[in-house]
Each structure stands twice: as C-alpha cells, then as structure tokens.
Amino acid sequence: MSALPIPTKIAPTMQTTRPPRRFLASSAVLALLLAAPMFIANFFVFQATLLLIYALAVLALNLLTGISGQFSLGQSAFYAAGAYTSAILMEHGGMHYALTLPAAAVLCFAFGFLFGWPALRLSGIYLALATFALATAMPQLLKLGMFEHWTGGVQGIVIMKPDTPWGLPLSQDTWLYYFTLAIAVAIYLFCSRLLVTQSGRAFMAVRDNEIAASTMGVNVALYKTLAFGLSASITGVAGGLSAIAVQFVAPDSYTISLSIAIFLGMVVGGVGWLPGSIVGAAFIIFVPNIAEGFSKGLSGAIYGVLLFLIIFLMPQGARQVVHGVRDWLLNRRHR
Amino acid sequence: MDAFISQLTAGIATGAIYACMALAVVMIFQAIDHLNFAQGEMATLSVFVSWQLLQWGVPYWASFVLTVALSFAGGIVIERVLFKPLANAPALTNIAGFIALFAVINSASGMTWDWTVKRYPTPFGTSPFMGSTLVSNHQAGVIAVTGLLLLALFLFFRFTRVGLSMRAAALMPESARLVGIRTGWMSALGWGMASAIGAVGGMLIAPIVFLEPNMMGGVLIYGFAAAVLGGLTSPLGAVVGGFVVGVFENMIATYLPGVGNELKLPAALVLIVTVLVVKPTGLFGQRLMKRV
Numbered sequence: 001m002s003a004l005p006i007p008t009k010i011a012p013t014m015q016t017t018r019p020p021r022r023f024l025a026s027s028a029v030l031a032l033l034l035a036a037p038m039f040i041a042n043f044f045v046f047q048a049t050l051l052l053i054y055a056l057a058v059l060a061l062n063l064l065t066g067i068s069g070q071f072s073l074g075q076s077a078f079y080a081a082g083a084y085t086s087a088i089l090m091e092h093g094g095m096h097y098a099l100t101l102p103a104a105a106v107l108c109f110a111f112g113f114l115f116g117w118p119a120l121r122l123s124g125i126y127l128a129l130a131t132f133a134l135a136t137a138m139p140q141l142l143k144l145g146m147f148e149h150w151t152g153g154v155q156g157i158v159i160m161k162p163d164t165p166w167g168l169p170l171s172q173d174t175w176l177y178y179f180t181l182a183i184a185v186a187i188y189l190f191c192s193r194l195l196v197t198q199s200g201r202a203f204m205a206v207r208d209n210e211i212a213a214s215t216m217g218v219n220v221a222l223y224k225t226l227a228f229g230l231s232a233s234i235t236g237v238a239g240g241l242s243a244i245a246v247q248f249v250a251p252d253s254y255t256i257s258l259s260i261a262i263f264l265g266m267v268v269g270g271v272g273w274l275p276g277s278i279v280g281a282a283f284i285i286f287v288p289n290i291a292e293g294f295s296k297g298l299s300g301a302i303y304g305v306l307l308f309l310i311i312f313l314m315p316q317g318a319r320q321v322v323h324g325v326r327d328w329l330l331n332r333r334h335r
Numbered sequence: 336m337d338a339f340i341s342q343l344t345a346g347i348a349t350g351a352i353y354a355c356m357a358l359a360v361v362m363i364f365q366a367i368d369h370l371n372f373a374q375g376e377m378a379t380l381s382v383f384v385s386w387q388l389l390q391w392g393v394p395y396w397a398s399f400v401l402t403v404a405l406s407f408a409g410g411i412v413i414e415r416v417l418f419k420p421l422a423n424a425p426a427l428t429n430i431a432g433f434i435a436l437f438a439v440i441n442s443a444s445g446m447t448w449d450w451t452v453k454r455y456p457t458p459f460g461t462s463p464f465m466g467s468t469l470v471s472n473h474q475a476g477v478i479a480v481t482g483l484l485l486l487a488l489f490l491f492f493r494f495t496r497v498g499l500s501m502r503a504a505a506l507m508p509e510s511a512r513l514v515g516i517r518t519g520w521m522s523a524l525g526w527g528m529a530s531a532i533g534a535v536g537g538m539l540i541a542p543i544v545f546l547e548p549n550m551m552g553g554v555l556i557y558g559f560a561a562a563v564l565g566g567l568t569s570p571l572g573a574v575v576g577g578f579v580v581g582v583f584e585n586m587i588a589t590y591l592p593g594v595g596n597e598l599k600l601p602a603a604l605v606l607i608v609t610v611l612v613v614k615p616t617g618l619f620g621q622r623l624m625k626r627v
Contacts, residue, residue, distance in 0.1 A: 065427070121612050125370055129563050130611065133604030136556075140601055260434060267431040300442025307435035308417065315424030 029278075033181055037174045045173045046245070047285060052177075052184045053242045054281035058265040059274060060234035063191060066272030067200070068227035069207025071124065073259045074115070074131030077138040078232040080254035082108050082239025084142065087157040087249040088150055097162045097244050101183070104240035105233045112232020116225035135256045142251040156250030159243060180241055187234055192274055203227055268310055270319030279318035283310075342585050348474035350581020351481050352543070355536035356551075356558025357565065357573035358484065363529035364567050365505045369429055370559060373436035374533055375551030377413075380440050381406040381534035382541045382550070383448050386455060395458050399538060403531045410530025414523040422519075445548040455541035477539045484535065485574050492570070501525060556600065557584070564607050566617025576618065580607070 033052075037045050057079060064070050082104040089100040115134065122130050142151050151157070164175040194200045202223050205213035214220045243249045261284045268283040269276025291303040314320040359378070363371045371377075381402055388398035417436065421429055459476030492498040503511040504521035511518050537551065544550055561580045565572025583606060588599045611617065 071427075118608075118612050121615050122608075123615075125567065126563060126611050126615060126617075128370075129560065129604070130608045132556075133601060133608050136604065137601030263427075264431055264434060267427050271425060271427050297446050298442055300438045301446070302442075304435040304437070304439030304442070307431060307438070311424065311428050311431050311435070312420060315421065315428045317428075 026275075029275075030185065037177055042171060042173055045171075045177050049173070049177045049180050049245050050242070051278070051281050051285055052180045053238050053245065054262070054265060054284045055278040056184055056187060056238035056241070057235050057262050058269060058280040058284075059188065059191060059277040060231045060238065061262050061266050062269070062272065062274055062277055063203075063234070064227050064231035065266060067195065067207065068203040068224065070116075070119075070224060070227060071128050072131040072228075072231070073128055073256065073263065074134035075231075075235050075262045076254045076256060076258035077134045078108050078112060078235040079239035079242070079258060079262075080138050080142065080249075080251075081111055081232075082236030083243040083249045083254065084151060084157075084239075085236065086240035086243045087159055090159055090244075091157050092150065098179070100244075101237050101240045104236040108236025108239075109229045109233035111236075113225050113229035115232070116228025119228065120221055120224055131259075132256065135259045139251040139255055142254075151251075154251065156248060156253075159247045159249075161247050162244060176245055180245065183237065183241065187237065188274065188277075191234075195274075199223070199226075264307065268307075268317055270317030273317065273319040275322075276318045338589075342589050343582060346582030346585035347578055348471075348477065348581070349585065350578035351474070351477045352536070352540045352554060352577075353557045353561045353580050354574040354577025355477070355481050355484070355539060356533070356554055357561035357577045358481070358488070358570055359529050359532040359536055360558055360562040361565075361567060361570050361573040362488070362532055363525055364562070365502065365525065368505060369426065369433070370562075371529070372430065372433040373440060374529065375555030375558075376437050376440040376444075376548075377406070377410070377530050378533035378537035379546075379548060379551045380444050381409075381530070382455065382537040382546055383444050385534075385538055386448070386453065386541075386546055389456070395456065399458075402538065403534050406534035407527040407531040410527040411523045413530070414526035418526075419519065419523075441548055448548070450548060453546040455538075455546045457542040473542055480535065480539060481574065481577075484532065485570060488570050497524070553600075557581075557603070560604060560607050564610060564617055566619040569617075569619040572617060572619030579618075 036048055040048065057075060060078075061072065061075050064072055085104040085107050086097070086100040089095040089103055090097055095103075119127055119130055141147075143154055147153075161172050162176065164170050164172055168175065170178070195204075202213070202218045205216065205218050206220055206223050206227075210220050239254075246253075265277070265280030265284045267280075269278070269280030287306055288299070288303055291299040291306060294302045356375070356378075359374060360370065363369075363374065384405060385398045385402035388401060389395065393401070413436070418429070418432060421432055457473040457476070459472040492502055500511070500516045501521045501524060503514075504516050504518040505525070508518050511521075540554060541550065544554065557580055558577070561576035562573045563576070564580060565574070565576030580603060584599055584603045587602045587606070591602065
C-alpha cells in the first residue's frame, strides 16, 4: 500500500532570505494579538487564550505531519500528559505555574520520543492506528484506581487561577492571555527558524522521500523520533497552559475527539504552513459554536456542512487564501 | 475448559461482526486508497432506512434487498457529489471530508430517527443453534452470511471483468486508464459496494447491539483494527483479522487481571500494534515495492 500520502508539492519553500513583506505581515498579526484584550470583553479574553493554546497544539501537529510527514491521532494523549503534569506539580508539588511548563515540555518530549521509537516501523495508516490506540488508552489510564491519589480519578484536579504578578494593572484573564501569548510567540519563532536550519530541512527531506534522505546522510530514524518528541513536547506545553487557563483537568477532556479537532485545525489552516495554525485554532473554537447557533439538534450536521464548504473552497487550507491574496496584490502592482 | 470454549465461541460470534465491517473497510480501501472514517455512520444510516421500511410493513427480506440496493446507489452518489471534486486535493483534506461526512450523517440520522435505542429484528431467530448452548441461530447466521459474502467477493475480484478492472484501477491508475478502464467510475463503484457491504454488516449487527445513531462507533474501530491487522490489501485477511480481534478482545477481558470492559479496547489495540511492529504490513498484506 502507499503510505498515507502527505502533500509534497506544497512544502514551504526553502528561502534563506526573508522578504520584508513577510516580516510586515507577521508584525501586523502580532500587533493585533497584543492589542486584542483592550477591545474585547473579559469572556472573550479567555477564548482568545484558548485560541493561542489550540494554535500551539495545531502547530505541534503541523511540525509532525506537515513538516516531517508522520500522521498522528495521538496528540490528545500528549496534551493530556502535559496538562496532568502541570496540574499535579501545582496541586501536589506546590510549584509555581510557570515552572510546571518546562517540566511538562521535558516529560512530554521523553514520552513522544519513546513512543516514536517503536512507531518507526509503522507508517501511514498503520501509524494512524498506533497513535489512535494511544489516544483511546490515555483517558482510561488516567482513570485507573492506582493513580487516583495523584490524578484524582474520574473527578480530575481543580487548580487555582494564577494571580497577576508585580501588581500589574491587568485582570487575571488578561495576564494569562499575555503569558500564553509570550510562550506561543517564542515557540512559533523557534519552529519557524527551525525550518531553515539543517535539522528542519532534514525533517522535510524525510517527509519527501525517506530513502533519498538516508542516501544523503540524514539519520532517518533519529529525525523521525525527534519529530515525535518535539511535537509531543510542544503539545505538552499547550496542555499545561490549558490546565492553567481552564483551572481543571479531567480524563474525559482528553479523548480522541480532541485529536480529531487538532487534526481538522491543521487541515483548515494548511498542512505544513505554520502561520495557518492560528486559523486552524479559530476553526476549532468558533465553528462548533456557530453550528450550535444555527440549530441545537442539527449542530453536528451543520458543522459537517461547514467543514465540507471549507475544504471544497480551499482544499489546501488557509494557506491557499493567504497566498492567493498575496499573489493578487503583487500582480496588481506589477501591472 | 467449558468457560474457555464459551468465551471462544462468544469471541468468534463478535468476531464475525468485526469481520463484516473489516471487509467493507478493505473494499473501500482497495477502491479509493483511504480509510473511510464515515463508513460506520453510512452503515447505521442504511440500517435506519431498513428499519423505516420494516415500520412501513415491508417484509424483512424485501427491505433487506431494497436497503442494500439503496445503499449501493447512495454510496455512488456520495462519491460523485462529495468526493470526486476532492480527488486532486491533498490526502489529509480527504480525511477531513470523511470526518465531515461522519458528523453530517450522525447528526442527521439522530435528528430524523431520534437518539433512543431501538430493537431490530433478526431473520434467523435467537433460539440456540442446533441444540448448542453456546451459539444462537442469529450468531450462526452472521457467520454464514459473512462467509458467503467473502466467497462472493473473492469470485468477483478474481473472475469478473469489472472486479479485475477495479483492482487494476486501485493499484495502478495510470496504466489502468491507458487500457481503457474508467478509473473514476471504478472508485464510485467501490464506494457503492463498500456502502452495500456496510449495510449488510449493519443489519446483521443491529439485533445484537441495538439500533441507535452511534451504534457503529465501537464496532467500526474494531473493524478498522481487524482490517489493519489482516493487512489492508486482503479481503481474506480482513475476515481472519476480524475473528482474531473478536477472540482476543473476549479473552483479554476474561483472563487478564485488571483489564475490565474499560481497558478492553486499548488492550486489544496495543496487542494489534505489537503485531504490526513485528509485521508492518499486517498478517496477510502484500509488501509493495516502491521506486525511488
């Protein structure tokens, strides 16, 4: 069988010099994100925080699937691992919330790396099944009686909302938003720089053709497991942030449907296009609400129809729209 | 020993259901080269249609035949309307399409036929099969129908012109087109057949698990697992995989301490993944050579 085909033609182009246009676009988005809390109500600030968190999760899957070519339905398990690490360290270890995130990152990196190692032998649909197994097992494992002292069993763990530090004149939600934004921007910058380094190109070479990559001296096994570790690590940070923001972790928040949502977010944003992650996150958060707004009973059907519309209009995701607009603007100027 | 044999037969009986589902999965995989996540919901929809026909007073076998025919046509329509336009889209976009189809069918059938659990009749009766206390007539019927279906599919793919064309179109689309096979229609036909097989499976399963919009959720996962275990290229592998998974699942839940109903699914999946790590193409799958 053919491996689950990962789009190869639409890979990010390997540019070494970045045009200032791109820099301008990024700055505009960043300015918008920075200014957002001043214009929206407090409840939406919380939603915006969730948006950033999901964007991180989508980014992590993008790194694994879009950049290194490995399909995963197990992201919810890594997300859960990160969330529980943060929650348990805060609740039982009395740790500061910010310090739990590096712990979640390290733990999830190890988790992903170790999982990626046996998964090396699997690809395409077989890998999808293996990661699916991971995602279905995770909530059940978290409910197990022997871990109940730590995980709180079915009930989960309730966490305190962090206070705004240094007497800043911000509400708790707004502080959390900026805290999340800082981490998200740092991780995004790291990932987008990674793509133009030797390692980033090795990831893409492995995606495009494993055998060709190995003949060029890329250690395929190492880079594939590294991609798993890195993706799990970022997902874990997103999970930890979500535990802090939602102030609650419970096994049933991290089922396979979370993995599917993250996957759909990646497709809607554009596979392999990192800026699309935030568009994908917006899809995850807002489209179910819109569907529910139309009709409670048929919300699933409307969600499905909206999803169909999106993939019919832009099979390559948001990337297609953004690049289309950019090309149109460029052509107009040259005319 | 008695307990062991009764667990074994119970496993074989559920295995027949998984085998049926796995067969449909393999069919569509052969035709379109993807796993269809909406397969189970399509089957559930078919069962709802047949239930509605029965409610209207149509006799069982007439509704059975009518449902299979309608499902076949429905599968072709879905392919033509929804997935043909996506043929050139990236594979992952297609998978998103399956998820969308899943959501639409699930929600629409819940809205039309209500979310309550319904009884669905069996044509074979539930009395014990030939005096045995282990297998009921219905379970025996399920195994028999699965066997017949497998035989029919084997003959179809081996000896008929259409069957051979379908295999050719799935394996080497360009070459198949060159010898005059209309590959687009072959994939539509694959959708139709998979939908019809799913309908048969659904109607056999419904008396056991009862009819409701989420009926196939669990079954489909096992069906996928069975298909992957058997190797996605082989219908026989799918059937064997189905029985193996059914027996595994029952044995694990009974004999492995600490694995209750909750951990049954993850445990079965872990076992399957372990098998795959040792034999990555599944038990009966062919290893395809790839040119670099």
